Amino acid sequence: MRRFLAALLSIVLLLPTAAMAQMLLPGQAAQSKTEGLEIGTSTSEIAITSDFRGADLTIFGAVTNTDSLLLAIGQYDVVVVLEGPRENATVRRKERVFGVWMNTRSMTFEAVPHSYSMSSSRMLDDITTPLDLTDRGIGIDHIPLTPVGFVGNASNLGEFRQAFRRLQENGGLYDRDPSGVRFVSSSLFKASLRLPANIPNGVHTVRAYLFKSGNFITEKSVPLRVIKTGIEQMITDAAHSQPIAYGLVSVFLALITGWGASVVFRKD
Amino acid sequence: MTIYLPIAELSVNIFIILGMGAAVGFLSGMFGVGGGFLITPLLIFYNIPPVVAVATGANQVVASSISGAITHFRRGSLDLKLGTVLLIGGLTGATIGIWIFSLLRRIGQLDLIISLLYVVFLGTVGGLMLVESVSAMRRAAKNVPPTPRRPGHHHWVHKLPLKMRFKKSKIFLSVIPVVALGFGIGILTSVMGVGGGFIMVPAMIYLLRIPTNVVVGTSLFQIIFVTAYTTVVQAATNFSVDIVLAFFLMIAGVIGAQYGVRVGQKLRGEQLRALLGLLVLAVGLRLAVALVVTPADVYSVVMGAN
Numbered sequence: 265m266r267r268f269l270a271a272l273l274s275i276v277l278l279l280p281t282a283a284m285a286q287m288l289l290p291g292q293a294a295q296s297k298t299e300g301l302e303i304g305t306s307t308s309e310i311a312i313t314s315d316f317r318g319a320d321l322t323i324f325g326a327v328t329n330t331d332s333l334l335l336a337i338g339q340y341d342v343v344v345v346l347e348g349p350r351e352n353a354t355v356r357r358k359e360r361v362f363g364v365w366m367n368t369r370s371m372t373f374e375a376v377p378h379s380y381s382m383s384s385s386r387m388l389d390d391i392t393t394p395l396d397l398t399d400r401g402i403g404i405d406h407i408p409l410t411p412v413g414f415v416g417n418a419s420n421l422g423e424f425r426q427a428f429r430r431l432q433e434n435g436g437l438y439d440r441d442p443s444g445v446r447f448v449s450s451s452l453f454k455a456s457l458r459l460p461a462n463i464p465n466g467v468h469t470v471r472a473y474l475f476k477s478g479n480f481i482t483e484k485s486v487p488l489r490v491i492k493t494g495i496e497q498m499i500t501d502a503a504h505s506q507p508i509a510y511g512l513v514s515v516f517l518a519l520i521t522g523w524g525a526s527v528v529f530r531k532d
Numbered sequence: 533m534t535i536y537l538p539i540a541e542l543s544v545n546i547f548i549i550l551g552m553g554a555a556v557g558f559l560s561g562m563f564g565v566g567g568g569f570l571i572t573p574l575l576i577f578y579n580i581p582p583v584v585a586v587a588t589g590a591n592q593v594v595a596s597s598i599s600g601a602i603t604h605f606r607r608g609s610l611d612l613k614l615g616t617v618l619l620i621g622g623l624t625g626a627t628i629g630i631w632i633f634s635l636l637r638r639i640g641q642l643d644l645i646i647s648l649l650y651v652v653f654l655g656t657v658g659g660l661m662l663v664e665s666v667s668a669m670r671r672a673a674k675n676v677p678p679t680p681r682r683p684g685h686h687h688w689v690h691k692l693p694l695k696m697r698f699k700k701s702k703i704f705l706s707v708i709p710v711v712a713l714g715f716g717i718g719i720l721t722s723v724m725g726v727g728g729g730f731i732m733v734p735a736m737i738y739l740l741r742i743p744t745n746v747v748v749g750t751s752l753f754q755i756i757f758v759t760a761y762t763t764v765v766q767a768a769t770n771f772s773v774d775i776v777l778a779f780f781l782m783i784a785g786v787i788g789a790q791y792g793v794r795v796g797q798k799l800r801g802e803q804l805r806a807l808l809g810l811l812v813l814a815v816g817l818r819l820a821v822a823l824v825v826t827p828a829d830v831y832s833v834v835m836g837a838n
């Protein structure tokens with residue numbers, strides 16, 4: 265499975281670096297050039313089977329127009345994220361009521377990524393300020409969680425947000441790897457992202473962010489479609505697209521099984 | 533060996549599922565019950581989401597009841613007219629039950645209500661069975677003949693209006709309690725994933741005074757249609773019938789039932805009922821404990837809801 269993925273996702277790049285380097289004219293001020301960021305995947309689709317147990321996805325990229333001095337002292341940082349399709353998420357909290365644990369309070373967050381796998385060249389907090397991360401919504405702790413409707417108590421909000429992040433991370437849907445991005449040459453980097461076993465179907469987005477000396481420079485994103493295949497997925501699709509036929513087939517199967525057994529066992 | 537359940541969205545050990553199906557099938561054959569009230573809690577214990585456990589349980593009851601229903605239909609030991617009246621109530625109840633089910637799911641109280649209903653029903657039925665069978669065993673030991681129930685001619689049920697003649701059962705009975713009984717069982721089928729025979733049979737015998745020779749056939753007639761209907765409606769509204777899970781449960785269940793029947797014929801009635809009573813109580817107790825024990829995490833997340 266891993267080898268299959270790696271083959272599918274083997275890379276792009278390199279060309280821009282060389283091309284742009286040649287375009288620089290002699291005497292041009294080094295400060296005037298802005299760094300560029302390139303990432304790529306050789307495919308825009310990943311097909312996984314239903315028995316998928318999770319895998320690592322490797323993405324290559326290049327930083328162009330770098331200042332070699334700053335690069336040498338490690339002033340460039342890259343963050344790569346695989347963001348799942350956005351959906352509303354409801355967080356519920358249980359409390360003891362008459363001795364029984366029941367859900368008493370809930371909060372729904374608007375359009376949050378179903379999955380979020382991030383890798384970076386350093387710890388996020390060492391790359392830039394928390395304020396900047398929050399502004400751009402980078403990192404598990406900084407994904408914007410906007411509650412739907414009226415929120416009475418502001419302290420609840422923090423509690424629910426924290427619980428959501430913790431549960432998503434514990435469940436493997438949200439993942440972070442502060443050493444997942446490595447520079448393989450002066451401008452070429454390699455990011456490994458964890459695809460969880462329960463990765464949702466749909467259009468995901470690969471996003472890469474470039475920072476220089478703690479300042480955000482640029483970002484790049486490419487879509488990546490995750491498609492589940494196999495008989496189990498066919499069943500799931502049928503259950504959602506043809507629910508009545510699916511229900512009738514379930515009943516029919518039960519009738520055949522029950523009746524079949526009584527016929528088989530009558531003979532002996 | 534694990535298989536992936538597409539609707540429950542988790543991987544399970546196929547042998548545990550087959551074992552569960554076979555054990556419940558064995559018991560249902562031994563005691564002559566549908567087994568829905570055992571399979572649904574067992575699935576919940578095995579971390580199958582209650583939404584899926586209930587809908588799939590109803591589907592499994594179709595398989596475990598059909599051979600009995602065919603047998604009674606062939607022999608003619610059922611009252612078709614009475615069954616039809618029960619069914620009118622049953623289908624209405626199941627429809628409203630599905631609506632309640634979806635509502636509870638939306639407000640996040642479904643798991644709690646399912647567990648509470650099971651604790652109440654299993655506790656009551658298990659307790660009554662145990663008490664009844666133990667006193668029957670005591671009587672047998674003292675050689676006292678059981679006091680036959682006198683047919684109560686002045687029962688309140690028989691004073692209700694809208695009476696109808698049921699020829700096969702040889703009774704003249706108001707349709708109100710019949711429809712109401714079907715209605716209640718229909719709600720239980722869709723909310724708990726049970727056939728409801730364990731409540732319907734005693735209610736028909738003791739409350740409606742329907743002759744015992746048609747009771748089982750008639751209740752199976754109602755159960756087959758209501759569970760089949762519930763399966764289709766659950767699939768259409770909550771997308772929660774797991775056909776893969778149901779299939780393995782059914783296969784193991786119908787085979788287990790054949791052996792259960794053979795063992796059941798060798799045991800005495802009171803002993804059998806006492807055993808079933810204990811089992812039902814144990815399952816209810818296990819669910820009750822899960823309700824009061826402090827959960828590992830008080831928070832939970834549902835994606836894509838609302």
